[in-house]
Amino acid sequence: MDYPGNLFVVAAPSGAGKSSLVKALMELDSRVQPTVSHTTRAPRGQEKHGREYFFVSVQEFDAMVLADAFVEWAHVHGQRYGTSKKTIEDRMAQGTDVVLEIDYQGALQIKKMYANAVLIFILPPSWEELRSRLERRGEDSPEIIELRLQNAAIEMSQAKEFDFVIINEVFDRALFDLKAVVHAQRLKYHVQRRTRPDTFQALKIA
Numbered sequence: 001m002d003y004p005g006n007l008f009v010v011a012a013p014s015g016a017g018k019s020s021l022v023k024a025l026m027e028l029d030s031r032v033q034p035t036v037s038h039t040t041r042a043p044r045g046q047e048k049h050g051r052e053y054f055f056v057s058v059q060e061f062d063a064m065v066l067a068d069a070f071v072e073w074a075h076v077h078g079q080r081y082g083t084s085k086k087t088i089e090d091r092m093a094q095g096t097d098v099v100l101e102i103d104y105q106g107a108l109q110i111k112k113m114y115a116n117a118v119l120i121f122i123l124p125p126s127w128e129e130l131r132s133r134l135e136r137r138g139e140d141s142p143e144i145i146e147l148r149l150q151n152a153a154i155e156m157s158q159a160k161e162f163d164f165v166i167i168n169e170v171f172d173r174a175l176f177d178l179k180a181v182v183h184a185q186r187l188k189y190h191v192q193r194r195t196r197p198d199t200f201q202a203l204k205i206a
Helices: 018-028 058-066 085-093 104-113 127-137 142-156 171-186 189-195 197-202
Strands: 007-011 032-034 037-039 053-055 070-076 079-084 097-101 118-123 164-167
Touching: 007 018, 007 104, 007 171, 018 032, 018 097, 018 171, 058 070, 058 079, 070 085, 070 104, 079 085, 079 104, 085 097, 097 104, 104 118, 118 171, 127 142, 164 171, 171 189, 189 197
Parallel strands: 007 097, 007 118, 032 097, 037 053, 118 164
Antiparallel strands: 037 079, 070 079
16 A cells, blocks of 8 residues: 555664664654564663564563454564554554664565565665764663674675665764665655645646
C-alpha cells in the first residue's frame, strides 16, 4: 500500500554510528519520526520502556509473533527485536516520514512488504575505527566486542542489497549524506504525486 509518509530503514554494524546519525537527522528534520521497536533485551543506561524500545519478555514477544503483529523480527546478539506493523502504518498514514533503525535481516524483510521503503546502510571507515568506537563506548566486555566484530563482517556483506550506502568517517559529512537521501526521496515523482495531489490535479498531470 502507498502511504502519504515515506519509510526509511537504516541498518549498520554495531558501532558504525547509526543511532547518532538518525538522532541528529530527527533533530534537524521534524518530518522524520522514529517508531519504537519491541525487544527482549534489558534496558541500557537511561533507556525507558516505550521511548527507546518496548522491553518485553520472551513469552510476550512469542505471542506477538504468533499474532503476526510484526513487520519484521530477528535474533540479534542473542536477543530478539521486532517492529510493530500498526505503529509504522499509523504514522505513515498521517503523512509522517518514519525512520527505522534495525539490523540488515529486518531491513530486507521490510523491503519485501513495503516496496517503496528506502534502505540505507551505514559503514564505518575501517575495521580499526569500528573496534575503537566499540571500545570507547565502554558498554561491552571484550568478549562481546569480539562477537560484535564477527557479526559486523556478516552484516556489512549485505550492504549491496541496500539502496544507499553512507560511510560514517566524518560525522557531519555522513549526516549531510543522510539528509540528502531523505530529501531526494521526497522529490521522486510518485512521492510528489502522493503528497501533493492537488498540485498535479491543477496542472492536469495524469
